[in-house]
Amino acid sequence: METLEEQAPDLFEEGAKLKEGIYVALDIALEDGKYVLKNVDENGNILNEDIGLFTKKEELTPFFEKCRKVLQLSNPVDKNKIFNPNLKIFNVTCSPYAVGFTKKGIINNIEKIRKDGTTVGKSGILNELTKQYLKKAEEYVEEGQSSAWFNALKSWLTVYFWELVDKIGFNDLKDGYVIVFFHKEVPIVQYKKPYLKYVGENVFNKAEFNTSYQDIIYGVSDSLNTFNDKKRFLKHQSASFRFNYRVHGEDAQLVLKFYQLSKNKQLPNPLPIFVDKEEANLNADVVKLFNNERVSGYSEIIRSLLDLRKTNLQNFYLMFVQKGQIIDLDFVPVFKYTLKDKEENDFTLKEMFGTEPVMYFNSKDHNVFDFQFMVVNPIFNKQLVQETKAGALWIKYFDDLEIKPDYGLTDAIYNLLYKYRKAWYDFIYKSKQQTITMTMIDEMFKDSIIDDLRHDEELKKTAQMRKKLSLWFGLQPLFDNNFKTNSMANKTVELQTKIREIAQTESFHITTDDEFAFAAGQLIWKLLIQSESANRSHALLEPFLQKTEPVLFKQAIASTFNMYKYKFALYPTKYEFDKLLSEVMGYDPDILNMKEHLPMILAGYFSESIFKKQ
Structure with missing residues (x-):
């Protein structure tokens, strides 16, 4: 200050x-x-x-x-x-x-x-x-x-x-x-x-809490402390001391000035506070950018600082204030404005399942704040970052949330936001890349896609789910240490060709669990699309995904086939659908928990159908 x-x-x-x-x-x-x-x-x-x-x-x-x-x-x-x-x-x-x-x-x-x-x-x-x-x-x-x-x-x-x-x-x-x-x-x-x-x-809470040391009055800052004498359940019961610390009057006034600036919205939120003596001038730069040059967004402030200094930003505290209280305060040793994969290479995220080529993110052209908007936000049905009528971004890392299914904030998305938004905040704003793991990515996308299935009507969420699945698989290089040997994106591309060959060639057979799951997804799509219901929906896929054992999973496919078998012509020799159905029904997967096969079932289901005439 x-x-x-x-x-x-x-x-x-x-x-x-x-x-x-x-x-x-x-x-x-x-x-x-x-x-x-x-x-x-x-x-x-x-x-x-x-x-x-x-x-x-x-x-x-x-x-x-x-x-x-x-x-x-x-x-x-x-x-x-x-x-x-x-x-x-x-x-x-x-x-x-x-x-x-x-x-x-x-x-x-x-x-x-x-x-x-x-x-x-x-x-x-x-x-x-x-x-x-x-x-x-x-x-x-x-x-x-x-x-x-x-x-x-x-x-x-x-x-x-x-x-x-x-x-x-x-x-x-x-x-x-x-x-x-x-x-x-x-x-x-x-x-x-x-x-x-x-x-x-x-500036001090109560005069009775003040003490004198070397003719200087020290007291409890009213801006930093409240005393809940009349609210017994808010009082500390086990502390061996009454006050955590006292400050002298000048410091208390500086604290008050900070809170007044924050209340007046004269400071950006979150606020970077640079502590290195050589970079202390950056604090004034931040405030001048925010107030004089009207650079309102945190991402724009960071971009402007990088343009000014031509070097990485490091050694600063990041503070988030809400309703007059410091909600989050953490030290950032180095801020990474651009993202790289596990091997420090550039990476891209693009559509893998639709017919139109779409680039969702390119680390060469986009920064970590773009990543927040283009990649993280879709996981939560665009409920984490929203654009206001004035054109500003409303970012809800610490806001109270309210379930609004009509706007995409369903029970499942609500729970995902409360569970993972703080980790994403640390990842994006503090460059704490260890806060997000591949296991967390798997859970977020799985729950988000299944929630889309449940709320789908008339297949309207197809593009949204394909995008989420593409992002899910594409994020492996960023979060999975074993992505080179277990790349879901590469597998999907290979399986789209391999399953077509198996369906069209009598001597080719399913030999791996991934082929089994992908082929099953293709079959389920082909079966469910036969429905003549006025409201065809992806929600019909969920019962298949709930099966935990291969035999129950196959029974669900067989039952669905019996429901629509009148729509499939019989030929003396097997054709693609007939061949693939027999392959899936005859294969026994090594991994017996069908939940483990969910990603590849979804990949098969949302991939371009191999039964489509070329």
Whole structure:
């Protein structure tokens, strides 16, 4: 944070985005012993130049820019550390020169019934303003001009608060809008001193937790710790110590600044934090790219850094923040922007089962973030990475998920995401390639494809399942140490030719388990396509895949053949279908667990049919 303050000072000056609501500058002066409002017209209305309703569609005019800076230098450290802790009405600002609240806060409290049975009402809200908010604010006022400004605002609002609320059109405002009154004559720089004093007193959790060492106060950072004294099941029961660590005030303020930048969305998420002294300047580069050059995506930031430095990125921490909490923090020794296979060679992923040649991924042309979008996302029915209406990418590695079958987020995909998305995050963003194994790849694709089978209607998911199967087999060089001796992709290409030869040649026979499984897949496709149902579906394949023993598997094929045998003509000599059916029914596989044959059954099923006329 100190490096950022030196190299990107504007980052801290720009602060938060302005909240939607109405902002009013009050020019209050003392005349003849009475405080009066100077910036009003003949009807007593605030001059147009000193009042404004800000919405997301509004441009940041000089007036609104001043309002933004007022908010920046009066922003509460925490919702529990405001000047009005009782009813928490005036919770938008913490400053002796500004009073901020929301319409909702007024509405929710004005009719509230106290414990003694009385209603809060307008008088109660005004009492909260004068005896809580302004009384606390006065603690941060120094003598002299500072005191004069504060007394002017205090005295005038005490008398005219509700009249001003009515004049700004309170009833017409949206409930969520903020309402901020501030002293017009106070220079922005004068907001800073009382605010820094307020922050310094409130960055620690509780004063009773503070301790002094060599005249320096150390305490528990309020940004990093919460204490669940009233929630017994959230309290640590077995720790031998009460506090994990304390920090001194300056560090606590740096931590607070970090969380404020994160909350204001002035930092990318995830955020790389470079720790090597020689690369510390990269931290400022990251922030400048994100804020000044509007490079919003993490992948674009990494690409820009690589273009700037012309070298690998290394020795950085990667932090992911969600809802004001650090969800993930890990060290990345070296980041790999491009992917290679197990032998450090380039690789490609292309369609293996469709008739049209399609290239899904080429490591020469694509990077690891392309891999995330082009290869990983399809496993999860494109539910891990989605494009928003604004064109940005919504990446859900840490989001809460909701099952939505109509959009592809079925029970099975939901479970796969929760089980494997963190491993993929580590693989892609931290270059921890050991987090994904071939066993995991097998399970992900198997479960995803079977889920597609179950939800298929009218064979609409054919292309989607063929793509997943192609990616599954094609990923072996990246994750399987034995891919050269057990390449599913090579086997599939060979089997597409071999099974055709077996079907067409009387003297050729099935001799391996892979040939058996692939041929069975071809037969099942040929049989199921005979269905005259109005809704033919790949779901009919699943019962075959559920068989665990070869004899039961063959019985399922035989039963299906009996159902459709009237569609197959009988000839004196065997033809392709007849020949292949006899080969499959007559072969006894060495591996008796049919679940082990699932990949090759699927390969045969989704390959171009050998029974198709050439």
